[in-house]
Amino acid sequence: MTVDASRGADAPPELVQLLTPEGERVEHPDYDIDLTPEEVRSLYRDLVLVRRVDLEAVALQRQGELGIWASLLGQEAAQIGSGRALTDADMAFPTYREHGVAWCRDVDPVNLLGLFRGVNHGGWDPAEHNFHLYTIVIGSQTLHAVGYAMGIQRDGANAATIAYFGDGATSQGDVNESFIWASVFNAPIVFFCQNNQWAISEPLEKQTRIPLYRRASGFGFPGIRVDGNDVFACLAVTRQALRNAREGQGPTLIEAFTYRMGAHTTTDDPTRYRVASELEAWKLKDPIERLKAYLFKNELADQAFLDSVEAEAEDLGADLRRRCLEMPDPGPLDIFDHVYTGSHALIAEERAQYAAYLEGFES
Amino acid sequence: MSILTLSKAINEGLRKAMEDDPKVLIMGEDVGKLGGVFRVTDGLQKDFGEDRVIDTPLAESGIVGTAIGLALRGYRPICEIQFDGFVFPAADQIITQLAKMPLRSLGAIKLPVVVRIPCGGGIGAVEHHSESPEAYFTHTGGLRVVACSNPADAYSMIQQAVRSDDPVIFFEPKRRYWEKAEVDTASTDWWTPFDEASVVRQGTDVTLLAYGPMVKTCLEAATAAQDEGRSLEVIDLRSLNPLDFPKVMESARKTGRVVVVHEAPVYNGFGAELAARITESCFYHLESPVLRVGGFSTPYPPSKLEDHYLPDLDRILEAVDRTFTY
Numbered sequence: 233m234t235v236d237a238s239r240g241a242d243a244p245p246e247l248v249q250l251l252t253p254e255g256e257r258v259e260h261p262d263y264d265i266d267l268t269p270e271e272v273r274s275l276y277r278d279l280v281l282v283r284r285v286d287l288e289a290v291a292l293q294r295q296g297e298l299g300i301w302a303s304l305l306g307q308e309a310a311q312i313g314s315g316r317a318l319t320d321a322d323m324a325f326p327t328y329r330e331h332g333v334a335w336c337r338d339v340d341p342v343n344l345l346g347l348f349r350g351v352n353h354g355g356w357d358p359a360e361h362n363f364h365l366y367t368i369v370i371g372s373q374t375l376h377a378v379g380y381a382m383g384i385q386r387d388g389a390n391a392a393t394i395a396y397f398g399d400g401a402t403s404q405g406d407v408n409e410s411f412i413w414a415s416v417f418n419a420p421i422v423f424f425c426q427n428n429q430w431a432i433s434e435p436l437e438k439q440t441r442i443p444l445y446r447r448a449s450g451f452g453f454p455g456i457r458v459d460g461n462d463v464f465a466c467l468a469v470t471r472q473a474l475r476n477a478r479e480g481q482g483p484t485l486i487e488a489f490t491y492r493m494g495a496h497t498t499t500d501d502p503t504r505y506r507v508a509s510e511l512e513a514w515k516l517k518d519p520i521e522r523l524k525a526y527l528f529k530n531e532l533a534d535q536a537f538l539d540s541v542e543a544e545a546e547d548l549g550a551d552l553r554r555r556c557l558e559m560p561d562p563g564p565l566d567i568f569d570h571v572y573t574g575s576h577a578l579i580a581e582e583r584a585q586y587a588a589y590l591e592g593f594e595s
Numbered sequence: 596m597s598i599l600t601l602s603k604a605i606n607e608g609l610r611k612a613m614e615d616d617p618k619v620l621i622m623g624e625d626v627g628k629l630g631g632v633f634r635v636t637d638g639l640q641k642d643f644g645e646d647r648v649i650d651t652p653l654a655e656s657g658i659v660g661t662a663i664g665l666a667l668r669g670y671r672p673i674c675e676i677q678f679d680g681f682v683f684p685a686a687d688q689i690i691t692q693l694a695k696m697p698l699r700s701l702g703a704i705k706l707p708v709v710v711r712i713p714c715g716g717g718i719g720a721v722e723h724h725s726e727s728p729e730a731y732f733t734h735t736g737g738l739r740v741v742a743c744s745n746p747a748d749a750y751s752m753i754q755q756a757v758r759s760d761d762p763v764i765f766f767e768p769k770r771r772y773w774e775k776a777e778v779d780t781a782s783t784d785w786w787t788p789f790d791e792a793s794v795v796r797q798g799t800d801v802t803l804l805a806y807g808p809m810v811k812t813c814l815e816a817a818t819a820a821q822d823e824g825r826s827l828e829v830i831d832l833r834s835l836n837p838l839d840f841p842k843v844m845e846s847a848r849k850t851g852r853v854v855v856v857h858e859a860p861v862y863n864g865f866g867a868e869l870a871a872r873i874t875e876s877c878f879y880h881l882e883s884p885v886l887r888v889g890g891f892s893t894p895y896p897p898s899k900l901e902d903h904y905l906p907d908l909d910r911i912l913e914a915v916d917r918t919f920t921y
Contacts, residue, residue, distance in 0.1 A: 352701060353695075353699040354699040354701070356703075357700070358700065358703065359703065359704075360703075364667070365696070365699050365704075367692075369687065369691045369692070372660065372687070372691060372692050374660075375657055375659075375661050375663070375688065376660060376661075376664040376667060376692070377664060378660075378661050379660065379661030379663055379664020379665040379666075379667070379668070379672075380664035380665070380667050380668045381664070382661060382665055382668075383664065383665045383667075383668025383669065383670055384668065385646075386646055386670070405654075405684075406656055406657075406687075409654045409657035409660070410657070410660070410661075412652050412654065413651075413652060413654075413661055416652060569698075569701075569702070570701055571697075571698050571736055571737055572737070572761045573697065573705050573760040573761050574760065574761070576837050577790070577838075577840065578837045578838065579736075579837075581840075
């Protein structure tokens, strides 16, 4: 049986779009956005810089400096649009690919590299950035996000959470449980699904036979599909959903319809499972190119601005490379750190034994 | 001083923990109006409200996963897993997230989450209601794993578990829920730290190591052995991770004979770790190999057969006898 789940580059009719792939600003009956020229240029800068961080990380992996990297190429608008919709008080729960959201939460890009370089499993304090650690087990973080949102409810705080996940994760039990929990507790949460069409090699048809955003109605809350390559639409839709959550209207599922232009991770070879023409079609919908076209058409930026952003991106990439290479390796006894908060006899014993063993080689 | 059942002792401990700290929450299936299927949370929702004693949807992964999120927000959730055999849907969240997230954060995150699990057999229940899954969790770094065996410990240990900044898997011996004992709820002076073992009966000939439901059975075995002129020491391990090795080793060196007793299967069970450790540490003090008494390497049997599966006084004494044959 073949099920058409609307995969591919043709924009499905339900899509919220404010900026066409050609850079034309279009109206939508339910969503609008009013940005100053400076804000538009700032979004462009974000998109370019996170793509540059991603490019550098891929290069670092190719040169053996990272064990693996999960590229965000093609998903910049979904991440910057949603990430810039967050207030400082909102809390984000990422997968392992939300480098653009991390950027919006002021996480130093070099700190994203630690887990991919193998020096740690997560290199930032989530509470400092209101950006949780990367979660690798697919969908687990959606439950943490709902629990956190229940805490916000109990605190009476003016905040919401946003849970990131992909199309593959929508098949996980935890994601479905998180929908149920959020629904029955009316939790202040936005579920932000980046449907990038591929779960490693598995196309969307392996996860669903209806558009993902429509799943929300079965759980009793609104679902919206947004053009995930349109930073304006992602910002507007997420901003509204977060506002609704903070105002006590409960969860929203946003399906950002986008495309993973690169491999799943650097270990993957997409040529084994998808055709080149698909990527070519999506390249025409590139999130950065359309915003650049909009900037030019509306005379909001000149070549000097683009050049300055490009120069900044180059500096960022070079700086990231330098600091990645300078990242110190952990010491062998670091294995025993932070397993427990207090003293733990077994860990203390094993640490002492291993330290003595290592000292045996030094003498 | 009050006379409390083990179930009521945990209830009183939970009540005290909730009074002491407004961030303490209880969450689980049927924990609210019903008070839990074993009534351990009886009356708590009425007194602390639905926001603090939360009847959850029927999804164990959801219970633990959202508890983690609440803990990230500064709360101290106590999750009730209704029966031992239902913990497995939550095993993913416990093992991949609860146990590992503090390390993942390099110490920035604390997860003071307690997962209460009624465990063990002996109540004539249907499948999945009589299991002893402790070894799955003692094998997972990042968790503290404890088991109470009597009302007084149940009262103090649940409060210590709630105060712990580490995640705690808290096993409750369900067949002992209705057994009564005196509990001093007015003072904490008598509390034994929840990561220490207790010598619950002094002896000189053989050491019995047990935890949870088997402690009482071992004490009965020791009484019976006394009639035969044998002096058995019984240690209630109380904490399985970390384990109170000094107390265990001291007893093993003293008696030279050790029998480990648990309901879980012997093969790859927690007793295997004890036997190996004692052998490594006390080899020259031992008069016999460390012997183990426990369940078979089968799924838990239908309840008509559980008396054959569960260690009882005779099987323990038979193992004690065997330690004298080497």
